[in-house]
Amino acid sequence: MPRDITLHVNGKSQTISADPEEPLLYILRAEFDLKGAKFGCGLQQCGACMVLEGNSAQPTCLRPCASFENTQITTLEGLAKSDKLHPIQQAFIETQAAQCGYCLNGMIISAVALLQKNSSPSDLEIREGLNQVLCRCGTHARFIKAVKLASEKINSEL
Amino acid sequence: MKDHLPTNESRRSFLKATGHLMIGFNLLPLSFCQTKAEQTEIPPYAGVPLRATIDNKLVDSWIRLDAAGHLTVLSGKQELGQGIKIALIQIAAEELDITPERCHIINSDTGQTPNEGFTAGSNSVEGSGSAIRQAAAEARQYLLKMAAQKWNIAPESLQVIDGTIKSPSGEKISYWELLDGKFIEEKISGEAPLKAPKNYKYVGQPLQRDDILKLVNGESHFVHDLKMPGMVHARILHPPSYQDKLQSIDLSEVKALPGVLKVIQNGSFLAIVAEREYQAIKARNLMEAAAVWDKKGIQVAQNQLLEDIQKESGQPEEVMASEGIEQIITSSALNHQAEYFRPYHMHASIGPSCAVALWEENLLTVWTATQGVYPVRNTLSDLFSIDAEKIRCIGVPGSGCYGHNGADDVSGEAALIAREMPGVHVRLQWMRDDEHKWEPYGTSMAFRLSAGIDSDGNLLAWDSAVWSDSHSTRPDGRAGSFVSARHLDPPIEFRKGGWSGGSHRNGVPEYTFKAKQLHLFDYQGPLRTSSLRGLGAYANTFAMECFLDELIRKSDNDPVAFRIKNLEDPRARAVLEELEKNTNWKSRAKTANNGFGIAYARYKNATSYFAVLAEVEIDRQAKNYRLKKLTGVIDSGLTINPDGLKNQTEGGMIQSASWTMMEEVNFDQNGVTSTDWNSYPILRMVDVPEVEVHIIDRPETKPMGAGEAAMGPVAAAIANAVFDATGSRIRNLPIKPEKIDWSKV
Numbered sequence A: 001m002p003r004d005i006t007l008h009v010n011g012k013s014q015t016i017s018a019d020p021e022e023p024l025l026y027i028l029r030a031e032f033d034l035k036g037a038k039f040g041c042g043l044q045q046c047g048a049c050m051v052l053e054g055n056s057a058q059p060t061c062l063r064p065c066a067s068f069e070n071t072q073i074t075t076l077e078g079l080a081k082s083d084k085l086h087p088i089q090q091a092f093i094e095t096q097a098a099q100c101g102y103c104l105n106g107m108i109i110s111a112v113a114l115l116q117k118n119s120s121p122s123d124l125e126i127r128e129g130l131n132q133v134l135c136r137c138g139t140h141a142r143f144i145k146a147v148k149l150a151s152e153k154i155n156s157e158l
Numbered sequence B: 001m002k003d004h005l006p007t008n009e010s011r012r013s014f015l016k017a018t019g020h021l022m023i024g025f026n027l028l029p030l031s032f033c034q035t036k037a038e039q040t041e042i043p044p045y046a047g048v049p050l051r052a053t054i055d056n057k058l059v060d061s062w063i064r065l066d067a068a069g070h071l072t073v074l075s076g077k078q079e080l081g082q083g084i085k086i087a088l089i090q091i092a093a094e095e096l097d098i099t100p101e102r103c104h105i106i107n108s109d110t111g112q113t114p115n116e117g118f119t120a121g122s123n124s125v126e127g128s129g130s131a132i133r134q135a136a137a138e139a140r141q142y143l144l145k146m147a148a149q150k151w152n153i154a155p156e157s158l159q160v161i162d163g164t165i166k167s168p169s170g171e172k173i174s175y176w177e178l179l180d181g182k183f184i185e186e187k188i189s190g191e192a193p194l195k196a197p198k199n200y201k202y203v204g205q206p207l208q209r210d211d212i213l214k215l216v217n218g219e220s221h222f223v224h225d226l227k228m229p230g231m232v233h234a235r236i237l238h239p240p241s242y243q244d245k246l247q248s249i250d251l252s253e254v255k256a257l258p259g260v261l262k263v264i265q266n267g268s269f270l271a272i273v274a275e276r277e278y279q280a281i282k283a284r285n286l287m288e289a290a291a292v293w294d295k296k297g298i299q300v301a302q303n304q305l306l307e308d309i310q311k312e313s314g315q316p317e318e319v320m321a322s323e324g325i326e327q328i329i330t331s332s333a334l335n336h337q338a339e340y341f342r343p344y345h346m347h348a349s350i351g352p353s354c355a356v357a358l359w360e361e362n363l364l365t366v367w368t369a370t371q372g373v374y375p376v377r378n379t380l381s382d383l384f385s386i387d388a389e390k391i392r393c394i395g396v397p398g399s400g401c402y403g404h405n406g407a408d409d410v411s412g413e414a415a416l417i418a419r420e421m422p423g424v425h426v427r428l429q430w431m432r433d434d435e436h437k438w439e440p441y442g443t444s445m446a447f448r449l450s451a452g453i454d455s456d457g458n459l460l461a462w463d464s465a466v467w468s469d470s471h472s473t474r475p476d477g478r479a480g481s482f483v484s485a486r487h488l489d490p491p492i493e494f495r496k497g498g499w500s501g502g503s504h505r506n507g508v509p510e511y512t513f514k515a516k517q518l519h520l521f522d523y524q525g526p527l528r529t530s531s532l533r534g535l536g537a538y539a540n541t542f543a544m545e546c547f548l549d550e551l552i553r554k555s556d557n558d559p560v561a562f563r564i565k566n567l568e569d570p571r572a573r574a575v576l577e578e579l580e581k582n583t584n585w586k587s588r589a590k591t592a593n594n595g596f597g598i599a600y601a602r603y604k605n606a607t608s609y610f611a612v613l614a615e616v617e618i619d620r621q622a623k624n625y626r627l628k629k630l631t632g633v634i635d636s637g638l639t640i641n642p643d644g645l646k647n648q649t650e651g652g653m654i655q656s657a658s659w660t661m662m663e664e665v666n667f668d669q670n671g672v673t674s675t676d677w678n679s680y681p682i683l684r685m686v687d688v689p690e691v692e693v694h695i696i697d698r699p700e701t702k703p704m705g706a707g708e709a710a711m712g713p714v715a716a717a718i719a720n721a722v723f724d725a726t727g728s729r730i731r732n733l734p735i736k737p738e739k740i741d742w743s744k745v
Helices: A024-030 A087-094 A104-117 A123-129 A140-157 B008-017 B030-039 B084-096 B124-151 B175-179 B211-216 B277-290 B302-311 B325-330 B373-384 B407-418 B432-438 B483-487 B536-554 B559-565 B570-582 B642-662 B711-726
Strands: A003-009 A012-018 A051-053 A056-058 A072-074 B063-065 B071-075 B103-107 B159-161 B164-166 B172-174 B232-237 B245-248 B260-266 B269-274 B292-294 B317-320 B334-342 B354-360 B363-368 B391-395 B426-429 B445-453 B459-468 B515-522 B594-602 B609-619 B624-635 B690-695
Touching: A003 A024, A024 B277, A051 A104, A056 A104, A087 A104, A087 A140, A087 B211, A104 A123, A104 A140, A104 B211, A123 A140, A140 B642, B063 B124, B063 B175, B071 B084, B071 B124, B084 B103, B084 B124, B124 B164, B124 B175, B164 B175, B172 B175, B232 B277, B232 B407, B260 B277, B260 B407, B269 B277, B269 B407, B302 B445, B325 B334, B325 B445, B325 B459, B325 B515, B334 B536, B354 B407, B363 B373, B363 B407, B373 B391, B373 B407, B407 B426, B407 B483, B445 B536, B459 B536, B536 B559, B536 B594, B536 B642, B536 B711, B559 B570, B559 B594, B570 B594, B570 B609, B570 B624, B570 B690, B594 B711, B609 B711, B624 B642, B624 B711, B642 B690, B642 B711
Parallel strands: A003 A072, B071 B103, B232 B426, B363 B391, B459 B515, B624 B690
Antiparallel strands: A003 A012, A051 A056, A051 A072, B063 B071, B159 B164, B164 B172, B232 B269, B245 B292, B260 B269, B317 B515, B334 B445, B354 B363, B354 B426, B445 B459, B594 B609, B609 B624
C-alpha cells in the first residue's frame, strides 16, 4: 500500500506517496522527472540505473525506494554545481566519450564514486571501478581515457 | 504498398487541416538550441515550422534557412549514436559557408523529413550526406544569384563569410535577410558547383557532438525519456517461444491490480496498461504466472545446429560460378578445405526497446527509435489498414541498435495497445527478457571453403559454399514483419523476402585467385533473424580471412606480405602497409605466451578498407587467453569527422571482439534461454582490449560508410592470433578458451 516516503535527492528533500516496494528508478524518473538513470535490465546486471547513495554507486532498478529513505541520493543531474559541470562530465565531453550514450549515466556515476575513493586510479582500477556497467557500442576505451582526464583535472584543482 | 501520396500542396494542407502536423512539435531539442546560443552571439534557435516534405528533389526538403540566422538540415537518417548529426551538419555548413554553431538538424520524421528508407548499411554519409551536399550547394547558388541580381553584378564575384554574402565593392547581405524566412523550393539540379575539398574548413575536422552535453547532464534524449501529458505505461507479455499459442488465461486478478487501466488479449497477444510503470510491470508478472501456453518450443537442438544448417541445403543460388573449379583445386600443389561456423548473435541493446503511441480519432502518431520511419509507417498502414498519410512516425534516439533490433516491433505493439486507449499517449517499454528473446538475431551461418595454390605461390582457385538464413526481415510495408502481428487473432503471418545480398556480402575474395566461385544455400533456421551490423560480411570475412591465414601458414608466407602481394587495389594494399608500419609488424615481439593475427577486408567489397592486427596473451595455467590489443587502419575516402570515424571504428572493433570471443544465443526445446546478461554475457570493462585506430584520409575521393567495416576483420584477426599463440585453429565461433587444445600449447 502506498505511504509517505521522504527522499533526499540532489540536495533537496521531497515527500511523495508511493508503494514502498517500488524500485527507486521509477520514482526518480516519474515523480522527480530525472531521466538520467535508465532502465537497462531490472536485474542489477548492467548498471544503467546507477545513482550515488552517499559516495557509493548503487543500482536502483530493484531496490525498494523505501530503502533509500535515510540516505543522500545524487543523480547524474545533480553532479553539476551552479551550472559548472563536474570534472568527469567535462572530461566525457572533451574525450567525446559516447556513442549512443545509454550507458553514460552508469559510467559517469561509477566514475564519480571511483574518483571519490581514489583520485588517481590506475588503468586496471578504472576498469574495475566501471566494470558493473555494460556498454554495447564499444566506447570503453574512451571511458577509460575520460576517467583519466577527469582524475588529472581533479588533482590539478586540489 | 499502394502509393497514397496526394499532390504536394494537398498533402500539406491535409496534414495541416487535420492538425496532425502539430503533434509532438514540443519535441524540438530546446536545450540543444540554448546550448548553442550560449556559446556564440547567435540568436536563440526557435526551430523551424513544421512542413511536410514533398519531394526529395527540392532544396527545401533538406535545407531550411530561417529569418533569425540559423540553418536547419533535414535528414531521413536516424542518429543511432554513430554521430550522423554532426557529420551531416559539417557537410551542409561547408557547402553554404555557415559556421556549424548556426546549424541544427532534424532527423527522421515522416511529418517533415525526406524519405530515405532505412538508416542502415553504413549508407548515411554516402546517401544523406551526398543529398545534403547537393542541396546545400544548390541553395548557395540560388542565394548568390539573388544577391547578384539585387546588386546587378555577376554571382561569381561574390564571396560568403558565415552566411553573409559580400560584393567586391563592400555591399553585404546575409542569407537570412535575403530569404526572410521563405523556403527555397528550387529543384536540386545536381549542377550547382561543389566546393573543392582543398578549401574545406569544417569537413575533415573533429567537431564535437552536441548531444554528448545533453547526455552527461541526464537531459531527456531517448525515446525512453519522453514525457507526454497524461501518458500511461504499457507492458507486453510475449509467448514463451516463437510458435507457442495462448491456451487460456484468467485475467481477473490482473484486472483488479491497483493502477491497471486496461488488459488486452487478442489471440496470443497479451498486454497491460497501467498508470505507473511499476504497476504495469507487476501486472505483467502476474499475467505471466496466469498464462497457460500451448508450447511448440524449438525443434532443432542447439548442438545440432551446424548439421541442421548443412542438411537444409536445397538448390543453391549461384552467386558466382566457375566451371571446373573443384578440379582445379584438387589438382593444385597446395590445396585445402575447411568448414567454419557462426552461431546466432544478438544486437543486445543496453536499453530495451521502447515507443510511445497516440491514436487521435483516426490519426496515429508513433514516437519510435526505428531505423526507418517511412518503412515503419507503411507497415503500420498495412497493420491497421489505414492510409499511410494518417500515420506520423517521429524518430527519437533509442539505445544503440546496431541493426534491426526490437525498435520496430515495439512501435507496432505500442500502436496496437494505444488503439485500445484512444486519445492517450501510451508508452510501451520491453523488459530485458523481451529484448533478449524476441529481437531478430544475426543469423547463424556455415561455410565450406576450399582453395588451391600452385607451387610458385600463384593463387589458382577459391570456392565458397555459404549457408545462411535471412539478414533482412525489416518491416517493409507488410504487417507480418512486426513480431506481435503473428500473435494476433487472426495471425498475420510472416514471409521472409528473397533478398540474399546480405548473406554473401564479402563472400567472394578480393584476392587475385584466378577462379572464384560462391554457392549460397538458403537456411530456414529455428530462430528469428534480421540485420545485425555488417550482415553476412561479419562471418564471411571471419571465415575467409581465417582460411586465408591457414593457406598462408601452409605455404609458409607472411600474413601481411602475402595479402599485399595478392591484392590489386592500391588502397587495399595501403591499409595493410600502414598497419605494418604503425605496429612494427616485422619486429613484433613474439614470445611463447602471445600471438599476433592479421586480417583485412573491404566492406561489401566496395566501401571502406580496413586492416587490423590483434594481439593475444595466453595463460597456460588458467587455460585462458586475453585479447590485449587491436590496432586498425581504415580508409573511408574523404573523412567528414575524424573523431567520429575513430569512435565508430573503435566501437565496431570492441563489439566484434565481444561477439567473436564470447557470444552465442542459447536455446533449448522450450525456447531461447539467453534471457539476460548472465545468460548472454558480453564483454565487460575489465576484459576489453586496448584499441588504436589510424585513418588514411583521402579528401580527393568520395566518403564511404565506415560503421561496419571493422566487424569481420576483427573476428578473423582474433582467431588468427589465437592460432599464432596456441596452434589451435578455432573455426567455430565463439572462440572460447575451452575450445583451445591446451595439451598442445
